Amino acid sequence: MISMEEGLYLRQTLFDKAQRIVIKVGSAVLTGENGLDAVIIGNIARDLSFLHNTGREVILVSSGAVSAGRKKIAIDDTMVLGLKEKQALAAIGQSCLMQAYDAAFGAFGKNIAQVLLTHRDLAKRDRYLNVRNTLFTLLKWGTIPIINENDTVSVQELRFGDNDTLGAHICNLIEADMFICLTDVLGLYSGDPTADPQARPLYTVVEITPEIEQMVTHVKSSLGTGGMQSKLKAAGIVASGGGSSFIGPGRQHDILRRLFSGELIGTFFLPKKERINSRKRWIASVLKPQGALVLDDGACRALLERGKSLLPSGIVEVVGDFDVGDAVHCRNGRGEAIGVGLINYGAAEIRKIMGCHSSRIESILGYHDSEEVMHRDNIVLLRPRKEQLQE
Template identity: 65%
Template sequence: MTIQMSREDGLYYRQTLFDKARRVVIKVGSAILTNENGMNYDVIDNIAREIAFLRNSGREVILVSSGAVAAGRKKISFVPGGELSIPEKQALASIGQSVLMHVYDEAFAKHGQKIAQLLLTHSDLSHRNRYLNVRNTLKTLFKFGVIPIINENDTVSVEELRFGDNDTLGALVSNLIEADMFICLTDVVGLYNGNPHNDPKAKPIYTVAEVTPEIEAMAGNVKSALGTGGMQSKIRAAKMVSAAGGSSFIGPGREPDILKQLFSGELIGTFFFPSASKLPSRKHWIAYVLKPKGKLILDQGACYALSKNGKSLLPSGINQVIGDFGVGDSVECCDQNGDVFAVGLINYSSADIAKIQGVQSHMIAELLGFKDSEEVMHRDNLVLL
């Protein structure tokens, strides 16, 4: 659902969201934390001062920070002969984490702020109990008046345990602790409706009511050290936060007093409104945290029943099973063209679904020798995308 409003109303709504934001997640990337000499201490000092400003205004703040690998390279003067291997990245991250936290500890101490470190892998959030434990830890740190600094645990992460990037991690943390706002500080000024390098009429996009395919395509107009993929991941992160009822901002992290400017109403960067319809916490976890283990190709009737009538998925509507998955795994639902339109938790394994696809539910016990559920995927565990 798109929020329709005039430019003036949009700017007023934007400022209202800044004024009301009491819990904020701020993500900073390597592009602004480091320079050719290693850690960019001026930027780090500015970020610490700005976050202290938010803390002193009564807000709770989490910092999601990259930079461990870059800090590790500087620490041991490591110059690779080409692209870093995974073991090299993991070793450098283990060296750099202590350096990074030492720099942050000194920077925040100047402003009377205490910090704590949390290193996470994707499995810490994909297992529901661990997900809730992380949330409880963060809320306890808030109670203690401490600023949590979160990074992916690059030292132990392998492909299946990775978030992919810290933009995704920041968005997931925002939704985990029900943050009002996700602020992504990077090396670009924001989105443009054209390429400002070759289009003199290109204008900055200050507010986005809804992340549409057109908005996602605007990532190609932004040139930065991150490349197009970097901006696209930030827009996807904003979309994830919006679905959970939060707002997001993408803007220049090297700008002095950037957070003071934002919260005082300066038009800078690109601001994303929250969705008009908030996705419940558990369904957001299913849709955005879990990594799908397979796909189901559904017939037209099943697609309509799920997307339009809010029904559960029955075996009769399944045409094809793709992948190897077990009971309780996340599985995507696709139409006849293979386009994903829903995702949910599955009640039967891929091997069992292959035996019952296309049949009526009353035949499940006869074909499998047991019947755990009438539905292959219950509507309470299914999210439309």
């Protein structure tokens, strides 16, 4: 724990130092009873333009396409929407959303750029780097990128799940200093402020502990897909990359200007002191594990205590079906995930060679691509070792 004074000092120091910032705005902020709220969008454009004018690089991750489409064609708010309906509404609403942003930012002399992504764009390493290079080019040109998930084409297995997660991945992708999540709640409280009169606001969070996670189980945004749990997860992803995060009210006037001026609003999350390098961060936070390997005690110790690669001799069970290059969990005998990494052999091949010495791989499979089932450079331990951290 830290004192209020120390928390305020650290918070303001990080706001002052932040030069590359990702701001995420949720549907509950952008959308009113009649669809997109032009006043709120104008406020957001003014605030981001203010930051941009101070020499900072800013990226906006914006929800709102589905909600805007729903309002535009007057679909009953009580109607339950399936995937195809949401995708169609996103196609209708995305053009409305970008038109509103173009007009709002244009009033402050700012150029914007639309970037639509699916999870596959970040899960494939070459496409991940292409997105990174494109965003850096846009920032170099003084443009404000506006990013959203490509809901119209994204299917369940290709989805980020919510724009909180997307924003966190973008933050790590471009090595941003800060992730600001503007939502329809005031911030994180020690309890439910609507039911608990003793609930107090948390202005600075040093580390996301199980106790902190428990505090958000009762809070959910009215329109967004994530709620406070997804925002907390996003803050954790950003913290692992060395960035700080903020969660707070997006509909308040001049919210960003007031934040950077030192006003005590919302909840601020400090970065981790030790951060995982960019490739391992990509493996751990972006990729979706396709299966798992259950390891014996010796293999678990080799990974956790000595930072070794995973050899076939230490594998006792293969769970699921996966191919070469997929992300796969490593579990101990109690079923606990101790790491995740990129696999060198498919599930069918590993079932043949598990428990065997590496020297027998070629005689069993008829070929020998690698002695390791998973190389240490491609393993992220869920109990980090020193070698896994950046210098």
